Amino acid sequence: MMRRLTSLSPARLTVRLAVAALSMLAVTSASFAQAPAAAPAADPANTLVLELKSGKVMIQLRPDLAPKHVERIKTLSKQGFYNGLKFHRVIKEFMAQTGDPTGTGSGGSKLGNVVAEFSKTEAFRRGSIGAARTDNPDSADSQFFICFTDFGCAGLNGKYTIWGKVMAGMQYVDTIAIGEPPSSPDTIIKMYLASDAGAAPATPAAAKK
DSSP states (O other), rough: OOBTTTOHHHHHHHHHHHHHHHHHSOOOOHHHHHHHOOOOOOOOOGEEEEETTTTEEEOOOOOOHHHHHHHHHHHHHHHHHTTTOOOOOTTTEEEEEEEOOTTTSOOSSSSSSSSOOOOOOOOOOOHHHHHHHHSTTTOOOOOOEESTTTTTGGGGGTTTEEEEEOOOOOOHHTTOOOOOOOOEEEEEEEEEEEEGGGGSSOOOOOGGO
16 A cells, blocks of 8 residues: 555645644644653764765654654664665655655565554654654554655644654755656665664665666
8 A cells, every 4th residue: 555644645735734834833732832852862873864966864863752663764774775765755845755665655665564653742843754654553664754844744743653853954855856756756875874874785775676
């Protein structure tokens, strides 16, 4: 099944953005009205490096929010799984989605699904990274998305797992080609843990051939 952000389909995106833009300053939930949970101090073992053609994006992993998802991302990154994968679904002012070796939105890894780890305190914002899934809340795997704006991803709060946050290089994410799929999609050159920088796989994994 295709792993899409089911609570914000393309057909409803325009209406959602308009409503969100008007109400983004209002308190929508007592939980999310509070300040975001304090993130742990950055360390190489929980810092992900996402290399794009435009530059490097530094991502802070959040095992405090989603330990199972973070472990999955770490495992696949160490395998070189993400190297060479396309951003197959990119919607302006919403998000950029990747992590599918087939480039169609219906693929994943061979490791199976990860049980949902939705947060009641952490809200999606610009730079938030979440796990893509099907209608089944427990169907996340390798695919993920990066939010372009606060209001574009506001409807995902409490419905999708947040496992990371862009710390630096968001300007490079902003340059990812738009489209579903883009006519000329951008790809992940390499993605690896900062602690493994010297040993990061240089070529896409064999499974993507």
